[in-house]
Amino acid sequence: MVLPFESGPLTDPVRRVKESGVFVTVVDRGLTEEGIEDLYVAGNNHELGRVSGEYIRERLNGEGDIVVLRGIPTVIDDERVQGFQEAIEGSDVNILDMQHANWNRDDGFEVMQDYLSRFDNIDAVWAQDDDIALGVIEAVRQADREDELFIVGGAGMKDIIKRVMDGDELVPVDVLYPPGMIATAMDLTVQHFVSNGPVVGEYILGSPLITQENAEQYYFPDSPF
Template sequence: MSENVARRGFLIGGLGGAALLAAGCTSNEPSAAPTSAAPAPTQAAGGNDEPGTKVTIGFSAPAADHGWIAAIAKNAEATAKQFSDVEFQPVEPTNDINQQISAVESLIAAKVNALVILPNDGQQLNQIALRATEAGIPVVNLDRIFPDKLAYRTWIGGDNYGMGVAAGHYIGTALKEKNVSNPVIVEIQGIATLPLTQDRSKGFADALKTYGFEVTAQQDAQFTVETGNEVATSLLQAHSKIDALWNHDDDQGVGVLAAISEAGRDEFIMVGGAGSANAMRAIKEDNTVLKATVTYSPTMASSAIKLARLIAQGKGMSDLVENQVPQSITLASETITKENVEQYLPLGFES
């Protein structure tokens, strides 16, 4: 996607194990006898983690000027280190489009076996991804998508629309349980002009509509702590009573929560976005208005490295019947609450 600051997604622990990537692909029930409709898998689940052909995976991402982006690079490197058959070759992270193009060109020249790219701008880096593919190097496109499907072998990323839907259902259900009518619902976006933000807002509005609710006020906060604080302060001053607030991004949510605390407001519930560790800790402690967050976790980078390794080694995903890694994987947006936060805390990123 064409944005300099972007977002998110939710993982999947190991790609060899789980209902992670596609619902219904695995089961805990004993396997039935193979039939012509469902041939027996040729490799036991988890077997893909065994050492295989040595491969070099190149990695390029934006500069770590944001908690989520920093976690992307950290997760990619940590996962690569888990495999003795992977040589991880990252290039210098940058927010400069031309520098990222040059960095990817260096990886193509080095003839890496696979590339994992989170582009600063999918549109502007589309041509260099195409060049890699034409050179026989499979590209795993992480999060911000290249517009040309010929530019990547597999895309993996989060569900922005699904984030909005998850947030909307949490708020709608909570307000219905309280018998609230005509609620004041406030939405703090990231960057309003970005497609990802528009997808999130549409999902939120669509879900709220099923409860007969709609957004009262909406303002963007640029994905920064400072602007989050300023926007929240303004919205709190404009509305003497609020019933619910959805903040799209947990990084900017640090500023949002600070503004709420400073104003001494606690009459509403708040839902965050992305799944940061500090948001999860606040949810666990249950001493602020933040009661839930919807995931768009940077652990997707870990999955991208695993996918690149499998593709470079000519393997498929052992939990799937198909012989090759899927062309596209959209991760689910999970809702984290006090009841399940312990399960997600290990996946949180520091804001």
């Protein structure tokens, strides 16, 4: 079972493992070449981007200036951005800049600080991931600009879900990227060997919009994430 940090560097090594006869499960971040693995388990990255873009477009009534903080250069990052851009296509939502923040809180903080210093008006932030969003929140608060924008993250981190539950205007929604998919991948991999039939192919988990109205069903205070 492999969860690639970056897609490109692991594609050839995973191919060699597969060619040796090993059953391979890839989780979350796809390889740059499709079909190498036997089983692929991931969240719906295109949907995560699309749902985020649709919310921002609707919330801004189809117009406004936004910034985007991407993840690590991987296949799933590309899928998220593609879904997001398709959702705002044809509107007057303008992306001022788009930079990688590596799904990291500190990088999110630094990238957002740069955005805040360069752009006098930012209506919304797509942080793509909740770790990034925490860094963005801190940068926005230090700059005392909480009242001019809102932030949309993604994943389902309990700290972010709690903010949504509590009606935090800076973080009004989140988009789910199921944190428990590793357990799902492990279970499916075992099932391949113990069930009556093979368990192969793609298993893609949904990415619904989490709002104050439904956040409680996604909030698990004892979760490590």
